Amino acid sequence: MKKLPLLCVFILASWPLICFGGARHFTFLYEAPTSAPGSVELENTITWSRTTEDAHLDQVVFREELEIGITDHFQIGLYPLDWNYRGGSDGADGFNYDGGAVELIYNLTNPIVDPIGISLYEEIQAGRRHFESESKIIAQKNFGPLILDYNATLEAEWEEKGLNERNGELQQAIGASYEIVPRLSVGLELLHEFVFPEWKDHERIRNLFVGPNVAVRHGSWFVTVTALAQATNTADEPDVQVRTIFGIGF
Amino acid sequence: MNNMSILLTLICLLVSCETANYVPPVTPQMASTTRQHHVDLATLREGRTLLVHRCIECHTLPPLWRYSAEDWPEIVNSMSHRASLKPAEREAIIAYILAVRSMR
Numbered sequence: 488m489k490k491l492p493l494l495c496v497f498i499l500a501s502w503p504l505i506c507f508g509g510a511r512h513f514t515f516l517y518e519a520p521t522s523a524p525g526s527v528e529l530e531n532t533i534t535w536s537r538t539t540e541d542a543h544l545d546q547v548v549f550r551e552e553l554e555i556g557i558t559d560h561f562q563i564g565l566y567p568l569d570w571n572y573r574g575g576s577d578g579a580d581g582f583n584y585d586g587g588a589v590e591l592i593y594n595l596t597n598p599i600v601d602p603i604g605i606s607l608y609e610e611i612q613a614g615r616r617h618f619e620s621e622s623k624i625i626a627q628k629n630f631g632p633l634i635l636d637y638n639a640t641l642e643a644e645w646e647e648k649g650l651n652e653r654n655g656e657l658q659q660a661i662g663a664s665y666e667i668v669p670r671l672s673v674g675l676e677l678l679h680e681f682v683f684p685e686w687k688d689h690e691r692i693r694n695l696f697v698g699p700n701v702a703v704r705h706g707s708w709f710v711t712v713t714a715l716a717q718a719t720n721t722a723d724e725p726d727v728q729v730r731t732i733f734g735i736g737f
Numbered sequence: 738m739n740n741m742s743i744l745l746t747l748i749c750l751l752v753s754c755e756t757a758n759y760v761p762p763v764t765p766q767m768a769s770t771t772r773q774h775h776v777d778l779a780t781l782r783e784g785r786t787l788l789v790h791r792c793i794e795c796h797t798l799p800p801l802w803r804y805s806a807e808d809w810p811e812i813v814n815s816m817s818h819r820a821s822l823k824p825a826e827r828e829a830i831i832a833y834i835l836a837v838r839s840m841r
Contacts, residue, residue, distance in 0.1 A: 509794025520794050523821035556821070559790055599760055599789040599798060632797050669796045704795060707819065 510709035512664040512702050514730040515676050516638045519604035519627035521594045522556030530554055530564075530734040536725035544575035546725075548585075554734075564590040569612070586614020598627040598634075618645040632666040634674075655683040664702065672702040676713050680724075695719045696728065708735040760789055760798065760837075767836040776832040783826070784833030791820040792830075801837050809834050 509522055514532070522528065532550040537543075551568040566588035574580045590610040598604025608623035619642065626637045640658040645651075657680070664674030675697070682692035698715035714729045763781040792798060795816075804812060810831050817827045 510796070520790065522794060523791050526821045597789050599793060600785075629793065629797055631800075634797060666797045669799070709795075 510702065510704040510734065511711045511732050512634055512672050512674065513636060513662045513676055513700060514711050514713040514732050515678050515696075515715065516636050516660045516662040517592070517606070517608055517623060517625050518634070518636055519594060519596075519598050519606040519625050521560055521562040521592050521606065522554055524556045524558050526554075526556040528554045528734050530732055532730065532732045534728060534730040536728035538575075538723065538725045540722035540726070542576045544573065544577065546574075547572045552590075560594040562592050564588075564592070564610075566590070566612070569614070584614070586612060586617060588612035588619075592625075598629045603628050616647055616650065618650055619643065634662075634664045634666075634672075636660075636662040636664070653686060655686045657681040657683070662700070664700065670704055674700050674702075676700050676715065678715060692721060693719060694721050694724045708733070710734075760785060760801075761840075763833070763836075767840060770836055770839040776836065780829045781833050781836055784829035784831070787822070787826050788830050788833060791822060792816075795819065801834050806835055806838055809838075 509518075509520060509528075511530075512518060530552040532548075532552065534548045536546050536548075538546075548571045549568070550566055553565045553567075554562060555565070556562050569585040569587060570582060571585060572582050588610055590608065593607045595605045595607065596603065604625075604627040606625040606627075608621075608625055610619075610621040612619040612621070621640060621642050623638050623640045628635050638658070638660045640656075640660070642656040642658070644654045644656070646654070658678065660676065660678045662674060662676045664672045666672045676699075678694075678696040680692075680694040680696075681688075682690075682694065684690060684692070695718040696715035697718050698713060700711060700713035702709065702711040704710075709732075711732045712729065714727070716727050717724055763778060763785055765778065767781055768776065768778045788798070813822075813827055813831050813834070822830070
């Protein structure tokens, strides 16, 4: 209890030092530039998805991230609250706490002055009967007002009792965003997934999602929204998913 | 043939965008144009590095000749808090932009 006044003093003392991180042009892709050193930002990600093929299911996934710039090339993201709401015909409705996560992003090259901007990403997520590692290579090139972005992702997942169920997924995502004015960008995102249940490819599960995005930023906040529709015909995957990221300096 | 025309058009568009994106490396000539403001090569190099790192966290880089030399300091100042720029870093970015503009 005695620590609370100390914490308040620390926050007030460091207030002038707290600045904001960057705005996002995409929601299903990460960008190569990392946050400025000393910057702190709160990002809320909400993803709604609807699956209708076998059973009707609406799911909303919430992620709260505290993004901290450490150096000009390195940032950390803390996700203390990952939770979701499920509602559907299987009767398993309600809220679930998924766990928390830590992400690290290291920037190697710049998308303006280097031939291509590259960053490396690692995220570790842990929850009840769930452990996940997500590794990415982020490649980006800026052509004036146009940003081209590519992410290659490898996900490894351990689930259920004793973490005995092991699954893998390979993803590649491509995005383009055009800045109409400094505060507004529009673009497209494409997500291509290769799912490996038990790290096997017997079922040959391939999913393709594609859709538009829009990003608006002003002062200390930004909002980016992407709507993706499934272009393949995989029964267990969402027909449509909409992701919104709202970021604000506090 | 149609596909080839589309591809060529796309390449031309990207090349023209890349030209608009050009952030030239610092040269001794640049420093000489800004000598009356006491700006050295190291400051200009720092300004360029900061410009291409901090500013693109939120938006793409506009052509440096889009705004006037009088407007640039105010433009950079208005976003310096969001980009976590210290006063000296802000001045370095402004010095670099003005040096590039003076080379045209």
